[in-house]
Amino acid sequence: MSGYQGQDRDRHSRAPQVLLCRPTYFTVSYRINPWMRPEQRTDTALALRQWENLYDVYRDLGFRVRLIDPVSGLPDMVYAANGGTVVDGIAYTARFRHAERAGEGPAYADWFRTAGFTVREAQAVNEGEGDLLLVGDTVYAGYGFRTEPAAHAEAARVLGREVVGLRLVDPRYYHLDTAFAVLDPAGGPGSVAYLPAAFDDASQEVLRFRFPDAVIASEADAAVLGLNCFSDGRTVVHAPQAEKFAADLAERGFGTVGVDTSELRRGGGGIKCCTLELREP
Numbered sequence: 445m446s447g448y449q450g451q452d453r454d455r456h457s458r459a460p461q462v463l464l465c466r467p468t469y470f471t472v473s474y475r476i477n478p479w480m481r482p483e484q485r486t487d488t489a490l491a492l493r494q495w496e497n498l499y500d501v502y503r504d505l506g507f508r509v510r511l512i513d514p515v516s517g518l519p520d521m522v523y524a525a526n527g528g529t530v531v532d533g534i535a536y537t538a539r540f541r542h543a544e545r546a547g548e549g550p551a552y553a554d555w556f557r558t559a560g561f562t563v564r565e566a567q568a569v570n571e572g573e574g575d576l577l578l579v580g581d582t583v584y585a586g587y588g589f590r591t592e593p594a595a596h597a598e599a600a601r602v603l604g605r606e607v608v609g610l611r612l613v614d615p616r617y618y619h620l621d622t623a624f625a626v627l628d629p630a631g632g633p634g635s636v637a638y639l640p641a642a643f644d645d646a647s648q649e650v651l652r653f654r655f656p657d658a659v660i661a662s663e664a665d666a667a668v669l670g671l672n673c674f675s676d677g678r679t680v681v682h683a684p685q686a687e688k689f690a691a692d693l694a695e696r697g698f699g700t701v702g703v704d705t706s707e708l709r710r711g712g713g714g715i716k717c718c719t720l721e722l723r724e725p
C-alpha cells in the first residue's frame with residue numbers, strides 16, 4: 445500500500461461513507477454480460493476473502509463502511525454500486541434491465557429507507573452508480589446497454605444536478621463505471637480516467653472538452669476492470685493487475701492500493717461495482 449492512511453485524514457475532508465454487500469450467495473448462474481460464464485465454476489469462498497480484503501482496506505483508509513444483508517437467489521447483489529444513486533441524502537432507486545436482478549431494486553430501497561435516506565422510486569430503467577457517476581456537481585450518465593436515457597432526465601429532476609449522457613458502445617464495458625473512473629470527486633480537468641474506445645465519437649468529444657487532463661487508460665488496463673476503481677480524491681483503490689494505470693495515478697500524486705477482486709470479475713464487476721457511495725447532505 446502506498447499513500448494516504450485513514451488516521452492521517454485531516455479535519456477538512458470528509459471520509460466517504462460506502463455501502464457494501466457480502467458475496468455470501470455470489471455465483472455466476474446466468475449470463476447477462478460478456479464476462480459471465482455460468483459453465484465455469486465460481487469459487488465463492490475466494491470471492492468472500494477478496495471482498496473481506498476490500499472491506500478491511502476501506503476501514504483502514506478511514507471510510508465509514510455500512511453493510512446490506514445479502515439475499516439468497518440474488519447472486520449479483522454484491523455489486524452494491526448498482527443498488528441506487530445517493531446524493532444529498534436522496535436515494536434514487538435502481539430499476540434493473542434484466543429480470544435476474546429485478547429483486548435487488550426493492551432490497552436496496554428498503555435498506556435506504558431503514559437507514560433514514562429519502563427514497564425516490566425510479567420509473568425509468570437505471571442501474572444506479574453503475575451508470576450514474578457524480579463528478580463535482582455534474583452526474584455523468586452512461587447509456588446504450590443498461591440505463592435508459594429517460595433515467596437521465598429523471599435523475600436530473602430527483603437529484604437536482606446537471607446530467608450529461610455518455611453513450612457506451614462496447615458490450616464488455618456495459619456500465620459507465622467499467623470505462624470511466626472518478627479520481628477526484630470534487631471535479632476538475634484531470635479528475636477522471638477513461639477508455640476512449642468504450643464511447644461513441646460524440647461522447648469522446650464531450651469527455652475531451654470537459655476533462656482535458658484526464659488519465660487515458662490503456663485497453664490492457666481496462667480489460668482487467670482497472671477503471672472500476674474507487675477513489676476518495678487522494679487514494680485510489682484499484683485492481684492490482686492494472687499496472688500502467690496504477691503507475692499513471694502515482695505519477696499524478698495519488699496514493700494507490702491494489703485489491704484483487706478477480707473472482708468477482710467473473711460476474712463482470714470489480715472494486716467500484718462492489719461500492720456504493722452514500723452522500724449525506
Ligand SMILES: CN(C)C(=N)NCCC[C@H](N)C(=O)O
Pocket residue numbers: 476477480520523524525526545573574619621622672711712713714716717718
Ligand atoms: C459497475 N458496476 C456496478 C458493475 N459493472 N456492476 C457489475 C454488475 C455485474 C452483473 N453481473 C451484471 O451484469 O449486471
